[in-house]
Structure formats: C-alpha cells, structure tokens
Amino acid sequence: MARRAGNRRRLWLRLGLLVVTAIALLTLDARGSGGVLDSARGAVLDVLGPVRSFGDWVTGPIRDAWRGVVSYDDLEAENSALRGELAEAEASVLRVGELERDRQELLALLGARDTVQAIPRVTARVIDAPISNFERTIELDKGHRDGIRVGMPVESGHGLVGRVEETSLNWSRVELLTDPNFDAGVRIVRSGDDGLASGRGPDRDLEVSYIELETVVIPGETVVTSGFAGSTFPAGLLVGTVTEVVPDAVRGAQRVTVHPAADLTRLRWVQVLLYEPDVPEPVIVDRDPEPEPAPEPAPEPGGGAP
Amino acid sequence: MATAGPLARSALLLVGAVVIHVGLLSHMTPAGVIIDPLVLLAVAGGMVGGRGTGASFGAGCGLASDLIVHTPFGMSLLVLTLVGYLSGIIAEQIGSARTVARAAVASLLAAGGIGLFACAGWLMDLEFVTEAPIVRIAIVTALAALVAHPLVERTVRWVLLIRPQVSAERGPRSPGG
Numbered sequence: 001m002a003r004r005a006g007n008r009r010r011l012w013l014r015l016g017l018l019v020v021t022a023i024a025l026l027t028l029d030a031r032g033s034g035g036v037l038d039s040a041r042g043a044v045l046d047v048l049g050p051v052r053s054f055g056d057w058v059t060g061p062i063r064d065a066w067r068g069v070v071s072y073d074d075l076e077a078e079n080s081a082l083r084g085e086l087a088e089a090e091a092s093v094l095r096v097g098e099l100e101r102d103r104q105e106l107l108a109l110l111g112a113r114d115t116v117q118a119i120p121r122v123t124a125r126v127i128d129a130p131i132s133n134f135e136r137t138i139e140l141d142k143g144h145r146d147g148i149r150v151g152m153p154v155e156s157g158h159g160l161v162g163r164v165e166e167t168s169l170n171w172s173r174v175e176l177l178t179d180p181n182f183d184a185g186v187r188i189v190r191s192g193d194d195g196l197a198s199g200r201g202p203d204r205d206l207e208v209s210y211i212e213l214e215t216v217v218i219p220g221e222t223v224v225t226s227g228f229a230g231s232t233f234p235a236g237l238l239v240g241t242v243t244e245v246v247p248d249a250v251r252g253a254q255r256v257t258v259h260p261a262a263d264l265t266r267l268r269w270v271q272v273l274l275y276e277p278d279v280p281e282p283v284i285v286d287r288d289p290e291p292e293p294a295p296e297p298a299p300e301p302g303g304g305a306p
Numbered sequence: 307m308a309t310a311g312p313l314a315r316s317a318l319l320l321v322g323a324v325v326i327h328v329g330l331l332s333h334m335t336p337a338g339v340i341i342d343p344l345v346l347l348a349v350a351g352g353m354v355g356g357r358g359t360g361a362s363f364g365a366g367c368g369l370a371s372d373l374i375v376h377t378p379f380g381m382s383l384l385v386l387t388l389v390g391y392l393s394g395i396i397a398e399q400i401g402s403a404r405t406v407a408r409a410a411v412a413s414l415l416a417a418g419g420i421g422l423f424a425c426a427g428w429l430m431d432l433e434f435v436t437e438a439p440i441v442r443i444a445i446v447t448a449l450a451a452l453v454a455h456p457l458v459e460r461t462v463r464w465v466l467l468i469r470p471q472v473s474a475e476r477g478p479r480s481p482g483g
Contacts, residue, residue: 025380
C-alpha cells in the first residue's frame with residue numbers, strides 16, 4: 001500500500017516537474033529572453049531545411065497531380081480567367097511603358113530618386129509548407145547569409161506580402177500582412193491620406209484606420225506604403241485596393257477595408273527588399289564639455305626668435 | 307545499458323518522427339490539415355507505457371515539436387506532456403482491449419490533444435491558434451490516429467522495450483498454456 005502511494009507520489013512529482021519546466025520555458029519565451037531557445041530553433045530548422053526542400057521536391061508532383069484530379073474544373077476556370085487577364089495586361093503594357101517614362105522624367109526633373117526600384121533585392125523560394133496547423137507565416141529558403149535581416153519588407157510580383165520576422169543562416173520566416181500582429185503605415189494614393197493598415201487574420205482583408213471622415217475614399221483605389229521616417233517599409237510599395245469604406249462617427253474616422261494585391265495563398269517565389277530604414281542619428285549632448293584651451297598669448301612685438 | 311536502450315531508441319524515434327513530419331507530412335495535407343505524428347506518438351507513449359512514461363514520452367515529443375513549430379516555446383511541451391499522462395490514465399482503465407478499441411481510444415485522445423492545444427492557445431490569447439479550423443484539424447488527426455495507431459503503438463513498444471500484453475481478442479490463455 002505504502003509502495004503504491006510512493007509510486008503515485010513519484011508520478012505526480014514527475015508530471016509536476018515537467019509542467020513547471022514547460023511553464024518556465026513559456027515564461028522565458030514570453031518575456032523575450034528566449035534568445036537561446038530561438039537560436040536552438042533556428043539551428044534545428046537550418047539542419048532540417050534540406051529535408052523540407054527535398055520533401056517539397058518529392059511530393060510536389062504528387063500534390064500537383066492530386067490537385068489536377070480533384071480540382072480540374074477550378075483549374076480550368078482559373079486558366080481561362082488568367083488568359084483574359086493576360087490579354088488585358090498585354091494591352092496595357094504600352095500604356096504603362098509610357099507612364100513609366102513620364103514618371104522617370106518627372107523624377108529626374110524633381111531631382112528625386114526612385115527609392116523602391118533602387119533598393120537591392122534577394123529572390124527567395126517559399127518553402128511551400130508551414131510545419132504546423134497553427135502557423136500563419138511563410139518560410140523562405142534564404143537567410144542571414146544572403147543579407148536578409150529582421151524587419152525587411154517582402155513582396156511578390158503583385159504587391160506587399162509581409163515582413164521578415166525571424167532569420168537564420170539560410171532560412172527566414174515572414175509575417176504575412178494578414179497576420180493580426182501586422183501593421184504598417186499606408187497611403188491612399190488618390191487622396192494622399194495616410195492611415196495605419198492592420199492584419200485581421202488569414203483570408204481576411206486588411207483594415208486601415210485613421211482616415212478622416214472628410215476624406216473621399218472610393219472602392220477600387222490603390223493603397224501603398226507611406227514610408228514614414230522609422231517605418232520598416234519604403235514609400236510606394238503596393239499594398240492593395242480599397243474594397244469597402246465605412247464611416248465610424250464614434251471614432252471620427254473611416255474604416256477602410258483593403259484587399260491585398262498579392263495572392264498570399266499561391267506564393268512560390270518572393271523578393272526580399274534589402275531595405276533598412278534610415279534611423280535619424282542621435283544628437284549627442286556633451287554634458288561635461290572639456291574646457292576650451294586658453295588662447296595663446298599674442299607674441300610681443302619684437303619678441304621673435306633670436 | 308538497460309535504461310540506455312529505450313532512451314537511445316526514443317531519441318532515434320523522435321528524430322525520425324520530426325524528419326517524417328517536416329519532410330513528408332507537412333507537404334501532404336488531407337483536407338488542408340497537417341497530421342502531426344508527435345501527437346500520435348505522445349498518445350501511444352501513454353497507452354503503452356502508462357501515465358509516468360507517457361508524461362516523459364509526451365514531454366520529449368513536445369520539446370521536439372517546440373523546436374520546429376513557431377508557437378510559444380514550451381506550449382507543445384506542456385500540452386503533449388499532459389496528453390501522454392492522460393493517455394496513460396485512460397490506458398490503465400481500458401487494460402488490454404482489442405486493437406480496434408485501442409485505436410479508437412487513441413483517436414479520441416489525439417483529437418483531445420488538439421482540443422487541449424486550442425485551449426492553451428485561447429488561454430495565451432494566441433489568435434493564430436484560436437482562429438485555426440480546430441474541429442477540422444481534430445477530426446483529421448483523429449482519423450489519422452485511428453488508422454496509424456496499431457503501427458505507432460507497435461513502434462513505441464519496440465522503443466520502450468515493452469512486450470505486448472495478451473490481447474482480449476485472443477482470449478485468456480488456459481493455465482496449462
């Protein structure tokens with residue numbers, strides 16, 4: 001009987017120790033002092049990187065074949081829609097070319113620099129699989145070694161995708177712009193009004209706040225990053241288009257819903273902009289200035305060297 | 307040496323499970339759900355080894371999961387430790403039931419593990435957990451556990467050097483053998 005009670009106590013002790021360890025780790029992580037834990041995770045994912053790429057390479061054709069069988073009708077509809085879009089795009093190429101020339105001339109006249117185009121980029125492949133059902137990020141096969149740093153913007157050919165949240169030697173994780181923790185300063189191009197775009201979760205559009213009630217915002221308008229000083233994004237990155245405008249009299253502002261320009265569900269390749277915001281140099285105040293050297297006495301007339 | 311055997315085998319099994327998870331299962335997503343082999347292993351660990359071994363085995367699975375999944379570090383450790391422990395308690399209740407019954411229980415426990423994870427996410431106010439399709443994930447994980455449990459249980463028995471109990475489906479043996 002006593003032996004059984006002892007066994008039970010030992011079991012409880014073991015469980016208690018494990019639970020306390022887990023809570024201690026959670027606390028460390030929540031306090032942001034989990035540098036060692038993050039490094040360990042980064043190292044493990046670095047090691048597993050080739051395994052993931054290999055798995056993607058092996059299973060890719062199977063997945064594509066399965067998708068082809070299961071969603072043939074959808075693919076066909078998408079294909080015809082894409083053909084239509086391609087025709088439209090071809091028609092607008094000339095017009096866009098002219099506009100681009102005009103823009104470059106205007107920039108030259110103003111002596112301004114096209115900052116977004118001038119930013120160097122790294123093209124990275126999206127490792128097409130979150131490891132868990134509870135992840136809302138994407139991972140790239142390039143990392144620190146390629147110059148990628150935390151906070152750098154990521155875009156696809158269509159628009160902003162998110163920002164680098166974590167990076168390791170040859171792997172990095174991107175927080176998508178639909179993530180509830182994501183926010184960025186944006187500008188509604190036509191009116192020039194600035195606001196703050198925030199993610200609202202997967203498959204949901206962004207919400208832009210702080211747009212004044214007087215500002216006229218029309219669905220279909222383009223929204224770009226505003227690039228305020230200190231922002232992690234340069235000005236002019238395409239974010240998306242306005243889909244809905246709801247005046248909020250209580251807040252004295254409008255709630256503007258924006259559909260992301262980038263299709264976040266079909267990302268294969270993205271570009272990381274090697275952009276680091278200009279942080280204003282700190283003003284150094286010398287609290288204890290050194291005494292100025294006393295002025296040298298003026299040479300006496302006729303007191304030159306012998 | 308007697309204790310080093312199961313430890314070394316457990317480590318090998320965990321590494322294998324992580325490689326299969328990362329290299330294969332994360333790319334094959336039935337109904338858009340990633341089947342987490344570490345949950346199935348934690349359940350099997352408890353069902354084979356009892357609550358104490360289940361807790362330790364679950365903790366190992368949780369730690370491995372924490373190292374590869376971007377949830378708060380320690381969350382999987384906490385959840386899978388409890389899953390292993392609870393699986394041990396349930397296994398003690400059902401004893402040496404039929405294989406099918408054990409697989410059914412394992413599938414319920416695996417679904418419960420997903421539910422526990424969601425509860426932990428809710429307590430920690432993690433929107434990316436609470437907004438995930440929990441019911442769908444739990445159903446797919448339960449189905450996967452139902453199918454895979456016999457194999458997983460056999461593997462865990464080999465790892466922990468635990469011989470299978472006489473199954474009820476074979477019936478009790480006569481004293482004479």
